[in-house]
Amino acid sequence: MALSQLQIRHFRNIETASLTPAGGLNLIYGANGSGKTSVLEAIWYLSLGRSFRTHLAPRVIQHEQPQFTLFGRLEQGDRLGIQRPREGDNDVRINGERPRRLAELAARMPLQLISPESFSLLLDGPKARREFIDWGAFHTDPQFLGVWSRYRRLLKQRNQLLRQPGAARQISVWDTQTAHYGEWLTRLRSNWVNSLNGALKGIMEPFLPDVPIRVSFSQGWDVKTPLEQLLSHNLERDIQLGYTVSGPHKADLRLRVNKLPAQDALSRGQLKLLVCALKIAQGRVLSQQQQRGCLYLVDDLASELDHGRRTLLLEQLQHTGSQVFVTAIEPEQLAMVPWGRKFHVEHGRITEQTD
Numbered sequence: 001m002a003l004s005q006l007q008i009r010h011f012r013n014i015e016t017a018s019l020t021p022a023g024g025l026n027l028i029y030g031a032n033g034s035g036k037t038s039v040l041e042a043i044w045y046l047s048l049g050r051s052f053r054t055h056l057a058p059r060v061i062q063h064e065q066p067q068f069t070l071f072g073r074l075e076q077g078d079r080l081g082i083q084r085p086r087e088g089d090n091d092v093r094i095n096g097e098r099p100r101r102l103a104e105l106a107a108r109m110p111l112q113l114i115s116p117e118s119f120s121l122l123l124d125g126p127k128a129r130r131e132f133i134d135w136g137a138f139h140t141d142p143q144f145l146g147v148w149s150r151y152r153r154l155l156k157q158r159n160q161l162l163r164q165p166g167a168a169r170q171i172s173v174w175d176t177q178t179a180h181y182g183e184w185l186t187r188l189r190s191n192w193v194n195s196l197n198g199a200l201k202g203i204m205e206p207f208l209p210d211v212p213i214r215v216s217f218s219q220g221w222d223v224k225t226p227l228e229q230l231l232s233h234n235l236e237r238d239i240q241l242g243y244t245v246s247g248p249h250k251a252d253l254r255l256r257v258n259k260l261p262a263q264d265a266l267s268r269g270q271l272k273l274l275v276c277a278l279k280i281a282q283g284r285v286l287s288q289q290q291q292r293g294c295l296y297l298v299d300d301l302a303s304e305l306d307h308g309r310r311t312l313l314l315e316q317l318q319h320t321g322s323q324v325f326v327t328a329i330e331p332e333q334l335a336m337v338p339w340g341r342k343f344h345v346e347h348g349r350i351t352e353q354t355d
């Protein structure tokens, strides 16, 4: 899976840009504030219909402009487009048609982002790690989105009922379904983590040799208790608290080094390498299971990494065979791999560089 063409108009400081990226490694370089991250943000927006930097979509529209427009062509021919006016929603097109769901965009263009903020995967609460697991389950199992949405709706309804006096009987009736979808969701997640664990062993070794990292899936409640039984057992307490305390919505990915949480055992550079290894493993399992990889966006690759680790990361990314977009201030720091294409960014203007 690769973008063979990308057009950006009135997005952040980019007035207009048209790129024909390489199928492999692409370097986007330029001074601070030139617009490098904005290029990655545009690609992300084109896949997910939102930014990774802000929840406020109008912030990404170029100042003084009424809307931005993004267009991408995938190598197998699909045409993706998004237009976003200041007032109103995303206008999404896939091959000229409005898709039924935004998720159809993401399904066509799986992305992994590695940025200086990627530590949050390990440092923040479990939500980011659940999303990390769900990314893989979503891209490899066509049933995932339906099952996940059903469980979320049922859980929301259960939490509303928990706050309604006298609704205990009604809750018990619905709990059979909640448990059915919750268990199903958990099986899909657990399958993904198993595959990921298989791939991780080989990937982790060069990044963090001699660091014994254990990755395990915590499903959100005691594995020996069927979910329906747990919900019924917890009902009184859930009513008192007004929400469902345990279940798949509390799932997590646990990363431990010598029994300590990874964030307490590793340095910042090592944490970044661990996040990179996890994200590379995601893409590798996807390409093993689907014969299509993901696209990597790597913002500020040089930050926190020494020369040897930068080289290693670039080689590993190259080895994925995926399309990769890397941003850097100084291209000389990243001359250790052959770049497919290089783009120089200056005040929002992007030009392809030929050596």
Ligand SMILES: Nc1ncnc2c1ncn2[C@@H]1O[C@H](COP(=O)(O)OP(=O)(O)OP(=O)(O)O)[C@@H](O)[C@H]1O
Binding pocket: 011, 012, 013, 014, 030, 031, 032, 033, 034, 035, 036, 037, 038, 039, 059, 060, 061, 062, 063, 329
């Ligand atoms: N809505 C907007 N309209 C116009 N310019 C914007 C808008 N939002 C942000 N900018 C400007 O866009 C510029 C590019 O930002 P970007 O984060 O892409 O730079 P960068 O090249 O990644 O810089 P750095 O090397 O510091 O990470 C910044 O100068 C920023 O002030």
Ligand SMILES: [Mg+2]
Binding pocket: 036, 037, 038, 299, 300
């Ligand atoms: Mg940047």
